[in-house]
Amino acid sequence: MKQIYGNYTKEDFEVWQILYKRQMGNLPTAASTAYLEGLNKVNFVEDAIPKFDETNEVLQQLTGWKLAVVPGIVPDYTFFELMSNKRFPATTWLRKMKELDYLEEPDMFHDVFAHVPLLSNQSFVDFLEALSNIGLQYVGNDYAIEILSRVYWFTVEFGLIQEEAGLRIYGAGILSSAGETKFSLSEEPPKYSFDVQVIANTPYKKNVFQDRYFVIESYEQLYNSIPEVKRILAEMVAEHEGKVVTV
Numbered sequence: 001m002k003q004i005y006g007n008y009t010k011e012d013f014e015v016w017q018i019l020y021k022r023q024m025g026n027l028p029t030a031a032s033t034a035y036l037e038g039l040n041k042v043n044f045v046e047d048a049i050p051k052f053d054e055t056n057e058v059l060q061q062l063t064g065w066k067l068a069v070v071p072g073i074v075p076d077y078t079f080f081e082l083m084s085n086k087r088f089p090a091t092t093w094l095r096k097m098k099e100l101d102y103l104e105e106p107d108m109f110h111d112v113f114a115h116v117p118l119l120s121n122q123s124f125v126d127f128l129e130a131l132s133n134i135g136l137q138y139v140g141n142d143y144a145i146e147i148l149s150r151v152y153w154f155t156v157e158f159g160l161i162q163e164e165a166g167l168r169i170y171g172a173g174i175l176s177s178a179g180e181t182k183f184s185l186s187e188e189p190p191k192y193s194f195d196v197q198v199i200a201n202t203p204y205k206k207n208v209f210q211d212r213y214f215v216i217e218s219y220e221q222l223y224n225s226i227p228e229v230k231r232i233l234a235e236m237v238a239e240h241e242g243k244v245v246t247v
């Protein structure tokens, strides 16, 4: 699949512009430094929907990653296979004007505006690639994929990072939501230090604000947690299968 730029309508450009403007009103003091630097590097602007070919050229030079156009949510195998080959699955369609704040499925504003800037950070993409390699080994094992999804969810989608200036957002699920950007950094939801064991045992809910967030200290910490993710996942899967056998 390819992005067909000529197919974007006036409404699409307006939607991109409104969402971009609104989030850029929030993100300079809310998003992580690496995200904001990445946003500059990939040259996203308010009045133009990004062209994947141009974005890919920049990403390739920075980290060797590029976007792979997908129609929507893809099967686990495809998802992990793409990312283990340094290709990030992204949709090319934009939500309609009447859906600015609520969406059933992630659109391009989420996939591209919220995810792509961090694809310029080497430790972050190394983490994504390594996590996907683990995922590939467990495709078809629903329990293992659920555990791995929790790790992905509480980091790549809803992660916070402690920076010198304060708590900042790097999770794309928050970065594409004006409401959750404010909520996640407020006093209301509890924040916990990043801990693979705890995250692996924490189920999550979709389509609502999260009721807790996990805070990393650096993207290196994420990448360095990969051996732990592998070990804990293997232990949990063995225990789970043991339980299944004895039932």
Ligand SMILES: [Fe+2]
Residues within 6 Å of the ligand: 106, 110, 111, 115, 157, 172, 173
């Ligand atoms: Fe996402």
